[in-house]
Amino acid sequence: MKTADPTRVIAAARSWLGTPYHDQASLRGGGCDCLGLARGIWREVVGPEPFPIPPYSRDWGETGQREVLxxxxRQMMPEVPVQLAGSGALILFRMMPRAIAKHVGILTGPDTFLHAYERLGVIEEPLTPTWRRRIAFAFLFPAL
Known part of the structure; x- marks a missing residue:
């Protein structure tokens, strides 16, 4: 599968900077959560969303046998090893040990990422060791 140009993904992601946090929303400038941010980038880089997203829990400590997110x-984007994920990759974070991955961000450089965070909205920040060790999965946006 051909993948999207990382500079295009990053430009789309940065256009969401400053968007306020709003649970389960996906409107640039109006409000979004981390998944809503990824959905908005998808719409800009790839096209219409392939299916509606069902309501989901905000519980970052949720455990289970299945990595639902x-x-x-995986149904829409090629997975890459976390260690090989570069700029423009969608990364999924496991926020608590033994919890399922439920937070989403976009790598914007080797040591930076962008995400929607409660109370802060869409921000770009350093990929500190604390954030880096939480990365559980990495995916690439497909090309149009």
Missing amino acids: ADGV
Whole structure:
């Protein structure tokens, strides 16, 4: 599968900077959560969303046998090893040990990423060791 130009993905992601946090929303400038940010980038870089997203829990400590978010993303985007993920990759974070991955961000450089975070909205920040060790999965946006 051909993948999207990382500079295009990053430009789309940065156009969301400053968007306020709003649970389960996906409107640039109006509000979004981390998944809504990824959905908005998808619409700009790839095209219409392939299916509606069902309501989901905000519980970052949720555990289970199935990585629901990763399994869903895998249906639409090629997975890459976390260590090989570069700028423009969609990364999924496991926010608590033994919890399923439920937070999403976009790598914008080797040491930076962009995400929607409660109370802060869409921000770009350093990929500190604390954030880096939480990365559980990485995917690439497909080309149009």
